[in-house]
Amino acid sequence: MLLVDSAVFTLxxxxxxxxxxxxxxxxxxxxxxxxxxxxxxxxxxxxxxALANAEAPPRRGVLYVLRTLxxxxxxxxxxxxxxxxxxxxxxxxxxxxxLASNIASxxxxxxxxxxxxxxxxxxxxxGNGLLFPDMPSHVVVSWWLGAVxxxxxxxxxxxxTLRPGESERPMxxxxxxxxxxxxxxxxxxxxxxxLDPYSVTPLLLWGGDRLIGLVLCTAALxxxxxxxxxxxxxxxxxxxSLFLAAAGGLALYTGQILAxxxxxxxxxxxxxGFAVSLLLALFHLNxxxxxxxxxxxxxxxxxxxxxxxSDASAIADxxxxxxxxxxxxLAALCVRAYRQAARFAH
Numbered sequence: 001m002l003l004v005d006s007a008v009f010t011l012x013x014x015x016x017x018x019x020x021x022x023x024x025x026x027x028x029x030x031x032x033x034x035x036x037x038x039x040x041x042x043x044x045x046x047x048x049x050a051l052a053n054a055e056a057p058p059r060r061g062v063l064y065v066l067r068t069l070x071x072x073x074x075x076x077x078x079x080x081x082x083x084x085x086x087x088x089x090x091x092x093x094x095x096x097x098x099l100a101s102n103i104a105s106x107x108x109x110x111x112x113x114x115x116x117x118x119x120x121x122x123x124x125x126x127g128n129g130l131l132f133p134d135m136p137s138h139v140v141v142s143w144w145l146g147a148v149x150x151x152x153x154x155x156x157x158x159x160x161t162l163r164p165g166e167s168e169r170p171m172x173x174x175x176x177x178x179x180x181x182x183x184x185x186x187x188x189x190x191x192x193x194x195l196d197p198y199s200v201t202p203l204l205l206w207g208g209d210r211l212i213g214l215v216l217c218t219a220a221l222x223x224x225x226x227x228x229x230x231x232x233x234x235x236x237x238x239x240x241s242l243f244l245a246a247a248g249g250l251a252l253y254t255g256q257i258l259a260x261x262x263x264x265x266x267x268x269x270x271x272x273g274f275a276v277s278l279l280l281a282l283f284h285l286n287x288x289x290x291x292x293x294x295x296x297x298x299x300x301x302x303x304x305x306x307x308x309x310s311d312a313s314a315i316a317d318x319x320x321x322x323x324x325x326x327x328x329x330l331a332a333l334c335v336r337a338y339r340q341a342a343r344f345a346h
Contacts, residue, residue, distance in 0.1 A: 130143065
């Protein structure tokens with residue numbers, strides 16, 4: 001059982017790591033960053049499979065194994081053949097399994113944790129469904145942002161580091177509704193622009209991204225104030241909330257999650273700064289190497305974002321190199337910590 005647990009955890013985690021490396025500009029013969037599908041933020045979202053393995057063994061079942069292995073398999077397929085349409089079909093099937101497994105196990109979780117995991121899975125299904133008509137990444141990414149945000153927050157609610165009170169529940173419901181409205185509005189505006197450009201007003205065109213930005217900023221503030229962890233987990237939550245606020249602030253101020261340096265800055269701040277930080281918070285990496293790597297990751301990511309926005313390629317390249325190295329080190333530490341925890345549990 002230890003071997004199965006380690007394999008199911010390690011495969012999607014390494015795929016997510018590879019996606020993070022390509023997201024930072026790293027290239028190799030095995031990971032061709034020219035593949036458009038491999039550049040999509042979905043491959044970082046698929047790193048959530050590794051998070052699902054943090055569930056207690058009694059909650060694991062057939063759907064759990066199927067969804068994790070299917071997501072990892074389709075990622076490997078997308079890496080080997082970035083433009084293969086068949087991999088998108090498998091990705092959609094795996095996404096549906098993810099949604100079904102979270103619905104089936106919702107009663108075993110705290111109410112808001114179960115709702116947020118279901119909401120994240122639903123956003124993931126819609127986003128992956130939009131891959132079939134060849135929607136551009138800046139359209140699909142609106143759904144992936146919601147998927148990762150709600151899924152990660154749901155995991156931390158279940159863990160107990162986030163404990164929403166009764167008075168906060170309306171706000172948490174509103175975040176789902178606003179994110180859904182923002183994604184739908186953006187998709188509608190970009191679709192209408194192709195049919196009748198004159199019918200699309202600036203409010204319609206940029207309102208969707210601003211709604212998403214508002215959701216990200218609100219979630220960042222709530223995470224910053226309400227996170228109840230300490231030590232390593234608190235540091236990860238603090239860094240993640242600040243980068244989440246940066247991503248949301250850029251989207252809220254500009255209203256443009258589109259191609260170009262601004263889009264890249266938002267995506268890096270969210271998927272690498274926020275998502276990776278909250279992933280790391282699920283592990284106990286209380287060592288000087290982990291602490292130094294995390295701080296270097298934040299500094300490198302900040303340098304990359306500033307360099308990209310200011311068109312300073314030297315600063316951006318230096319930041320990207322630091323982020324790449326830190327991702328490798330932290331991933332290795334996470335795999336080691338997981339294996340030790342799994343061995344102790346058995």
